Amino acid sequence: MSARQLLVVGGGLSSARLVARYREEGGEDDVTLVSADTAPPYHRPPLSKRFLRAEIEAPDTFVQPEEFYAEHRIELRLATRAERIADGAVELEGGKRLPFDRLVVAAGARPRRLPVPGTDLDGVRTLRTLDDSRALRERAPRTRHAVVVGGSFIGSEVAASLRTLGVDVTLVHRGTGLFDVLGVRELSDALARLYAERGVELVFGDSVAQFAGNGSLERVRTTGGRELETDLAVQGVGVAINVEWLDGSGVEVDDGVVVDERFASSVPGVFAVGDIARVPDPDAGRHRRIEHWSNANVHGGRLGALLAGVDPGEPPVASFFSEVFGLSFRVFGDAERYDTVETRGSFDDGRAAALYARDGVLVGALVLGQPEEVENALKEAIRGKRQASAVEV
Secondary structure, three states, X not given: OOOOEEEEEOOOHHHHHHHHHHHHOOXXXXXXXXXXXXXXXXXXXXXXXOXXXXXXXXXXXXXXXXXXXXXOOEEEEOOXXXXXXXXXXXXXXXXXEEEOOEEEEOOXXXXXXXXOOOOOOEOEEEOOOHHHHHHHHHHHHHOOEEEEEOOOHHHHHHHHHHHHOOOEEEEEEOOOOOOHHHOOHHHHHHHHHXXXXXXXXXXXXXXXXXXXXXXXXXXXEEOOOOEEEOOEEEEOOOEEEOOHHHOOOOOOEOOOEEOOOOOXXXXXXXEEOHHHEEEEEOOOOEEEOOOOHHHHHHHHHHHHHHHOOOOOOOOOOOEEEEEEXXXXXXXXXXXXXXXXXXXXXXXXXXXXXXXXEEOOEEEEEEEEOOOHHHHHHHHHHHHOOOEHHHOOO
16 A cells, blocks of 8 residues: 655745654654755745845755755655646646645745836845845845835845845835834834934835836836935835645635634645635634744644644744844734734833734734743733733733
């Protein structure tokens, strides 16, 4: 009798955590991990921070050493793209078919590009892969000026890292402040002051109309009429999830692959984790798709245990983090659907919190410079659905 086949499509953190936990918990199926990337699974946060700043090297970003996969009987197929699911198999680019008994969809996302002229010019970049970050890192020493588009996670982090490397940086953001998606004005204002002190020019309420140049980027024109001379532009304007290859498979897709609390999709034997998965969040009371490291890390480990027949226990409260110019903050719970947000402490002084509430109940928290016991207490308060007014920070 041939061995059962566990096939994982996607080469990110969730995939690496999944196959490692599966083996750790005694899973015996043959395992194949298919990745369109050229490197073994790696952590993405360093790509806009420590790796980009040349503080670590590529192997330091790997979730597991490359030899880990062969040592644990995991076939790792790099530079391999899945094109469709049909008749119990995944068809790869080129026509080869990989049959499976169980399939995990972890294909992640790709960066969006602005729908404006000039995005194909040399010097106009996005950041998603290790190769992307390496190209930016190698280009930085010969870059006079960079324009970073987008004031959320990727844009803000890349702008800070390039400035740390000595590049003159202008950040263009159509919103009203850095990380304004989080809804904490005090944080955005404090960060604006920090970026200005570090020499980053901030342009809010504006967007890019054109990347211009003769073959290579020479200037960026904005919708507000600015013309910025530059030789590098980085677009940090969000991602699109890689779900097109699931067309015709029967897998339900609605802003991601819709799964249950065990990561099972609408098709028996097909599961999804990571950026691509829309998963029930017991604390938020709805399905959510979260594009952050912590989410992928948790998903992979939990599904790896489940596929090995082991109960992974209660899921943790959702969380994510960012770091810019050495300043780190964390977000717990739900910072998307809330009625009020109350801030405590001082973001300028490096010790503060913002409490998100819905109908008076604490649903999320943003913390800066808080000790671990405060962070844990906030997560417990979110899980316990406590009144925000009763929570002390």
